[in-house]
Every structure is written in C-alpha cells, then in structure tokens.
Amino acid sequence: MSESMDRAARMTQELPWLVNGSLPESGLDAQALRQALADDPALRSERVFLERLRTSLQQDEGALPGELGWRRLQQKLDPNSSESAATNTWGRPAANSRWWRPLAIAASVLVAVQTVWLLNPTSEDGSYVPMSAPPGASVPAAPAEATVLQVQPSPQATLLEWQAVLQEIGAQVVSGPSASGVYRIAVPQAQAEQAQRTLEQAQGLINHVAAE
Amino acid sequence: MNTTASPDQPAALLQQIAQGSVPAMETFYHLFERTVYRYALAQLSNPFDAAEVLNDVMLDVWRQAGRFEGRSAVSTWLIGMARHKALDRLRARQRHGGEALPDDIEDSAPVAEQLLAAAQDAQRVRDCMARLPSVQREVMHLAFFEDMGYEAIAALMQCPPGTVKSRVHHAKETLKKCLNRWTAQPA
Numbered sequence: 001m002s003e004s005m006d007r008a009a010r011m012t013q014e015l016p017w018l019v020n021g022s023l024p025e026s027g028l029d030a031q032a033l034r035q036a037l038a039d040d041p042a043l044r045s046e047r048v049f050l051e052r053l054r055t056s057l058q059q060d061e062g063a064l065p066g067e068l069g070w071r072r073l074q075q076k077l078d079p080n081s082s083e084s085a086a087t088n089t090w091g092r093p094a095a096n097s098r099w100w101r102p103l104a105i106a107a108s109v110l111v112a113v114q115t116v117w118l119l120n121p122t123s124e125d126g127s128y129v130p131m132s133a134p135p136g137a138s139v140p141a142a143p144a145e146a147t148v149l150q151v152q153p154s155p156q157a158t159l160l161e162w163q164a165v166l167q168e169i170g171a172q173v174v175s176g177p178s179a180s181g182v183y184r185i186a187v188p189q190a191q192a193e194q195a196q197r198t199l200e201q202a203q204g205l206i207n208h209v210a211a212e
Numbered sequence: 213m214n215t216t217a218s219p220d221q222p223a224a225l226l227q228q229i230a231q232g233s234v235p236a237m238e239t240f241y242h243l244f245e246r247t248v249y250r251y252a253l254a255q256l257s258n259p260f261d262a263a264e265v266l267n268d269v270m271l272d273v274w275r276q277a278g279r280f281e282g283r284s285a286v287s288t289w290l291i292g293m294a295r296h297k298a299l300d301r302l303r304a305r306q307r308h309g310g311e312a313l314p315d316d317i318e319d320s321a322p323v324a325e326q327l328l329a330a331a332q333d334a335q336r337v338r339d340c341m342a343r344l345p346s347v348q349r350e351v352m353h354l355a356f357f358e359d360m361g362y363e364a365i366a367a368l369m370q371c372p373p374g375t376v377k378s379r380v381h382h383a384k385e386t387l388k389k390c391l392n393r394w395t396a397q398p399a
Contacts, residue, residue, distance in 0.1 A: 013378070016355050020356060020360075021359060022364075050384070053384075057353070057356045058356070065249060070245075074234070074238070
C-alpha cells in the first residue's frame with residue numbers, strides 16, 4: 001500500500017470522531033484531518049455520509065418505558081435494600097415479590113407495540129412483520145386473515161416466558177391488558193387451533209385463553 | 213419529583229440515592245432512562261429485553277449508588293452495567309441458536325449521492341443497524357448516538373482504541389452495503 005493510501009485510510013478511520021465531536025480540536029489528528037478534508041473530495045463525501053448517519057441514528061425511535069417503567073421499578077425499591085440502609089441485603093428481591101409482573105408486562109407490551117413498527121424491517125410486499133413472529137414467518141397483514149384470541153397471562157409468568165410463548169405461536173398483540181389483565185392477540189387463521197392448544201398447555205404461564 | 217438536586221447533578225443524585233432517597237431515584241431514572249434503554253435496544257433489538265435491562269440497571273443503581281467513584285461519566289458507568297446485562301442476554305440467545313456474530317470486513321468505496329440520500333432515511337438506517345453484528349452495532353451506537361470518543365468506548369469495551377476504530381470502520385462499510393441494497397431496489 002502506498003504512503004498516500006495509508007494516509008487516506010488513517011484519515012478515514014479518524015473521521016467518525018471528528019463528526020461526533022470527540023476528537024480534540026487542538027490535537028494533531030484533528031489538524032491533519034482538516035487538511036486532508038480540504039484536499040480530498042472523497043473524504044468530504046465520507047464526512048457528509050457520517051454526519052447524515054449520525055443525524056438518522058439520533059432521531060427518536062419511539063416510546064420509552066417512561067412512567068410505567070418507573071412504577072415497575074418503584075415497587076422494588078425496598079428502602080432496606082439501599083446500600084446505606086443495610087449492608088447485608090444485596091441479594092435478589094424476595095422470591096414472592098412477583099405481584100409487579102402484570103404491570104411489568106403491561107409496560108413492556110406497550111413499549112413493544114409502539115416500537116415494533118420502527119425496529120422490524122418491513123417485508124417485501126410492505127406488510128407489517130411483528131416482533132413476535134420468527135424471521136420469514138407469514139403473518140396476516142389484515143385482521144380479516146387472523147384469529148383473535150383472548151389471553152390472560154399468569155401473574156407468575158416472567159416477561160421472557162410470555163415473550164417466548166408469543167414467539168412460539170407467531171402471535172401479535174392487538175390490545176391489552178384490560179383491567180383484568182387480558183390481552184387480545186392475533187394469530188394466523190390457519191394456525192389458530194394449534195396456537196390455542198399451545199396456550200392451554202402452557203401450564204403456569206397462562207390462566208385463561210379463548211377465541212373471540 | 214421532589215429532590216433538591218438539579219437534573220445536571222447526577223453525582224449528587226447518586227449520593228442521595230445511596231442514602232435511600234426514592235425521589236432522587238425517580239429523578240435519576242427519568243434522567244438516564246433514555247441512555248440505558250436506547251443502548252439496550254440497540255444491542256438487543258427487542259423492546260421487551262431492553263425494558264428488562266433498564267429495570268435491572270436501575271435496580272443496581274438503587275442498590276449500589278454508593279459505589280460510583282466518579283472515575284467516568286455517570287452515563288458511561290450506566291452503559292457499562294447495561295452492557296454486561298445485554299451481553300448475558302445475547303449469549304443466552306446464541307446458546308438457543310439465535311443471532312450469529314459474523315465479522316465481515318468490507319472494502320471501502322466512494323460514497324455515491326444515492327448513498328448520501330439513503331443515510332438520511334432514519335428508518336432504513338435503523339433497519340440496517342439491526343442487521344449488523346452486535347459488536348459493530350454497539351460501537352456505532354456509542355459513537356453516533358452517545359457521541360462517545362474512541363478512548364472512552366475502548367475503556368468500556370475493554371479493548372484497544374485501535375480495535376474500536378477498526379470496528380467502527382467495518383460497521384460503517386457494512387451499513388453502506390446494506391443501504392446500497394435499498395437504493396438498488398426499484399421503488
């Protein structure tokens with residue numbers, strides 16, 4: 001590799017740090033980089049690309065857990081477990097403190113529904129691909145092609161367990177939870193019976209399931 | 213939120229949290245929720261998991277606030293905790309046949325106008341980010357979302373600064389390739 005190519009490669013590697021403002025302006029690297037930018041149109045294009053990339057990445061990606069997330073955490077803030085209050089309570093929360101889970105599920109499902117549109121690639125025909133479906137799975141694009149089930153997860157179910165069940169049956173959360181903790185989920189019509197059986201057999205995770 | 217600390221004093225908030233102040237914890241949570249959640253989401257591409265990581269990190273803050281020594285920014289300390297928890301989840305996924313972690317090295321190519329336009333499409337950029345190997349996705353997030361310098365990233369990731377630069381370079385080239393595919397598709 002020639003010396004000029006070496007230099008160009010080095011400058012290209014330094015460019016991200018100029019773009020994000022972390023390269024000290026007074027440093028040798030910054031000065032050399034500015035000179036290289038003045039001399040090299042390809043490097044200037046690279047800089048524009050990185051600036052646009054950064055702008056895109058910093059755009060809002062949807063909802064945060066917010067107040068629901070805070071309330072979930074708040075239930076676990078036992079004053080006795082803070083460092084100053086007790087030095088001997090560093091362990092996990094008590095095993096019976098699972099009553100927050102319906103709230104946790106509600107918070108996460110809300111965030112998931114709001115975020116899933118932004119995180120998941122659209123399929124080639126532009127239809128929606130839900131987070132809970134395995135990659136490449138066929139998912140109904142309209143409610144007419146889906147069967148809606150009402151499901152009440154057990155308060156003892158963890159988020160990961162609930163998520164795993166949804167993924168297993170390729171379900172999409174339509175709404176919920178209701179005041180009684182019931183979700184409405186959509187599954188492909190052809191797989192509805194099997195999905196319902198799977199949910200009924202998920203002992204300890206699902207309290208109730210019924211087709212609408 | 214009833215705390216005497218202003219939002220720009222996270223270290224002071226941590227002192228209050230270490231003394232058991234729930235209002236200080238609430239202020240702290242809302243102050244850093246976005247940093248932790250976005251990092252976890254970028255790593256895990258899954259809002260359920262990201263919410264879990266956020267909750268776990270904040271619970272650790274509640275329990276360990278007194279351990280913050282001020283050797284790094286509070287946000288870096290939090291991302292360090294989130295990183296460990298996100299890595300645990302990624303490893304669990306891999307054990308269950310999940311995400312592979314390829315490390316393709318792409319040749320650099322001149323940036324065409326179409327690519328510059330594609331880089332302005334936030335949704336496309338996010339889609340392409342989601343397809344990056346996790347280690348590349350992480351450095352891109354830290355460099356371009358958190359605006360961290362390469363030395364801070366290197367300290368966080370416990371690797372040499374040169375490795376960080378190299379990973380950002382490879383991630384950028386992989387993103388270009390992905391965005392180019394979009395621009396090549398007929399409208």
